[in-house]
Amino acid sequence: MCGIFGFITRQGEGPEIARLRRLAWITQARGEHAFGLAWLNESGTIQTFKRPGPAQNYLGELERCRDAIIVVGHCRYATHGSPSDNRNNHPHPAGAGQFVHNGVVNNHEDLIERYGLRPQTQCDSEVLGLIMARCPGTINQRAAWAANQALGDLAVLAVWRKPARLLVARRGRPLHFGLAAHGYYFGSLPDGLPGRPQPVTDRTSRVLAYQDGELALVGQPIALGPGGADVGGAQYDHPNTLQNQEL
Numbered sequence: 001m002c003g004i005f006g007f008i009t010r011q012g013e014g015p016e017i018a019r020l021r022r023l024a025w026i027t028q029a030r031g032e033h034a035f036g037l038a039w040l041n042e043s044g045t046i047q048t049f050k051r052p053g054p055a056q057n058y059l060g061e062l063e064r065c066r067d068a069i070i071v072v073g074h075c076r077y078a079t080h081g082s083p084s085d086n087r088n089n090h091p092h093p094a095g096a097g098q099f100v101h102n103g104v105v106n107n108h109e110d111l112i113e114r115y116g117l118r119p120q121t122q123c124d125s126e127v128l129g130l131i132m133a134r135c136p137g138t139i140n141q142r143a144a145w146a147a148n149q150a151l152g153d154l155a156v157l158a159v160w161r162k163p164a165r166l167l168v169a170r171r172g173r174p175l176h177f178g179l180a181a182h183g184y185y186f187g188s189l190p191d192g193l194p195g196r197p198q199p200v201t202d203r204t205s206r207v208l209a210y211q212d213g214e215l216a217l218v219g220q221p222i223a224l225g226p227g228g229a230d231v232g233g234a235q236y237d238h239p240n241t242l243q244n245q246e247l
Helices: 017-030 059-065 108-115 126-134 139-149 233-237
Strands: 003-009 034-041 046-052 068-076 092-094 097-103 154-160 164-171 176-180 183-187 204-211 214-223
Touching: 003 017, 003 097, 003 154, 003 164, 003 204, 017 059, 017 068, 017 183, 034 059, 034 097, 034 154, 046 059, 046 097, 068 097, 068 154, 068 164, 092 126, 097 126, 097 164, 108 126, 126 139, 139 154, 139 164, 139 204, 139 214
Parallel strands: none
Antiparallel strands: 003 068, 003 183, 034 046, 034 068, 092 097, 097 154, 154 164, 164 204, 176 183, 204 214
16 A cells, blocks of 8 residues: 655646645555655756655655646555665656556566566566556557556556656546646545545546646546456557657
């Protein structure tokens, strides 16, 4: 059981740091083994921070996200890979992006063998990013395909640049959102979210993009399958089937 939280701007303003700190503190109830962040600032640079130990030890680091247009955070309850080896902690890379994951990829060893992956950590979550980076298509198509290979419930938040994009995916694990005047906040738990928090629609994956002062949904949400099978995977075996897009 891990916890994730996040933010995306609506008009270019950064998050409320006090709210981010509260979300991190609340999310810590779902995992105290490690804490991590990835954020995209206005200059278009993705930065990361992760350390062993509970979120309460690192709340001051959230000050670095004051001018961020996207933030994703993780409170880890370790299942695979010691948190003392910081490489095992979240966020993990997905191509040029960074993601945080709540859940267990129960078949991660099978996926490593099946796709010839070369993980750099002992964390099962890493395989999701490795699979996404090897699949053609849009970010949402890649994410949905990767999720459908993974056996186990999940919730994922991920960030990419050029343009600024936030992936929001959920299957079984809790994930909620709340709307403030300056942006959307996300959290495994509804406590601490602004407005009237609502659950993200289950078994869906979607991408929000902020560009030229506007926030928009990219394409349509994709329905996620139960996982653990090559659901729709055959069409991705051929690079020319889908429009290739930098990940």
